[in-house]
Amino acid sequence: MAARVLVLLGTKKGAFIFESDSERRSWELRGPFCETWPMNHVIADPATATIYGGGGDAWFGPAVWKSTDLGKTWTHSSEGLAYEAGEEPIKSVWSVAPGANGLYAGVEPAGLFRSEDGGQSWRHVAGLRDHPSRTEWQPGGGGLILHSILRHPDDDGRLWVAISAGGVFHTADGGESWEARNRGTRADFLPEGQNYPEYGQCVHSLVMAPGMPDRLYQQNHCGMYRSEDGGQNWESIEAGLPSTFGFPAAADPRDPATLFLVPLNGDIAGRYVPDGKAAVWRTRDGGDSWQDLREGLPQQNVFFGVLRQAMATDRLEPTGVYFGTNTGTLFASADQGERWSCVAQHLPPIFSVETLIVDT
DSSP: OOEEEEEEEEETTEEEEEEEETTOSSOEEEEEEGGGOOEEEEEEETTTTEEEEEEEETTTEEEEEEESSTTSSOEEEOTTOOOOTTSOOOOEEEEEEEOSSOEEEEEETTEEEEESSTTSSOEEOTTTTTSTTGGGOOOBTTBSEEEEEEEETTEEEEEEEEEETBEEEEESSTTSSOEEOOTTOOOTTSOTTOSSOSSOBOEEEEEEETTEEEEEEEEETTEEEEESSTTSSOEEOOTTSSOSOEEEEEEOTTOTTOEEEEEOSOTTTTSSOGGGOOOEEEESSTTSSOEEEOTTSOOSSOOOOOOTBOEEEOSSSSOOEEEEOTTSOEEEESSTTSSOEEEEOSOSOEEEEEEEEEEO
8 A cells, every 4th residue: 555654843933744655755845834833743643644733832822733634724722721820821832642542742831731632622630740849840951841751552541751850750540640760860960979869850852662662762861771661760871872962762663672863962062963963873772782874964064953852753664764953954764764865954943753654
C-alpha cells in the first residue's frame, strides 16, 4: 500500500506541514496554520490521523488546536485549561500526547491536563502538582514547563512526565499519585554534595524505547542517560559524545537500541552544534557507543541549535529521521541518518517536529 509522509512542525509563527510520498525525495509545504500562534508542539494521533497542536503564550493564552482533515481546517479550545483561582495563570501548552482513552497536555507553569472529548474540554490532573516537591520546582531557560509525556502502550494508567526543572515523575494510577524517578541523574548546577537530588533535575527530553516501555532514554541538562526499569534508576550513556549537553532525542520505531541525538556545545558556551559543524549522533547499542552522521549537513560556520521537541523519526523502512533548527531550517534523512538533505530554510524558529504516515 502506498504511503504519504507528513512532517508536522510547531514554530514560533504557527504550524506547518511538509508532505511527501514514501520515497521522501521531494516535499510540499503547507501553512502556516493556527492563525500563526506560537505552537510549541504539533503531533498526530496515528490511530485516527487527527492532528493536535499545543501552543500560546502570555499574550494569546493557552489552547490546543485540532484538525481532523490533515490540516485543511482547524479548531481550538482552551476550556478548562486553568488552575484554581489565585494560582499563577497558565501561559501556554507545551506538549500534547494522545492516549488510548483520552488526550494529555503539559502546560506552563508545569502541570498536566486531560481531555476525554478530543480536546474540547480539559480537566486538571491535580495529583502531579500535589506532589510534595512542587514548591521547589524551578524554571529552566524555557520556563517552568512540562514538556514530555510518555504513556505505557499497554496500560493507560501508567505515565511518565518530565519537567524543566523538576525532574521525571511517574504515575501508575492515572495521575492520582506520583513518584519522582531521578535516581542517578546529576544536577551540576546545585552546590557540591547535592548533585544527585531526589528531584529538581533539569530534564531536556524523555523518550521511550519501542517494544520495551521500561527502557527510557533521557537527555538532561547534565548528561545523557538510560533506564531499564521505568526510570527508577538511571545510568550515564554520555561516553563517546562530544558534549554532555543537548535537547532532543528520537528513538527508532523498530529498534529499542537505536537512538538519535543532536548534542550542543554546552549551556554557557553558546548552545550550538560543537565546533560549528552539524552532526546527528546515533547509537545502535543503547548508548554504549555513538557514531556521528554528517553527510549532507553543513560543516562550516554552523551556529544553530535544536530544541527539545524538534527531532523525530518515521515508521517507514528504512527509518526517516528529521530535525528542525532554531534558525528555521528543516533537515531530513530517508536512510536512518546516513545521508541528509535540507528540506526548507527561512521558516520561523522550529519548536517541534513530529511525523504521521497516512496509507493511501
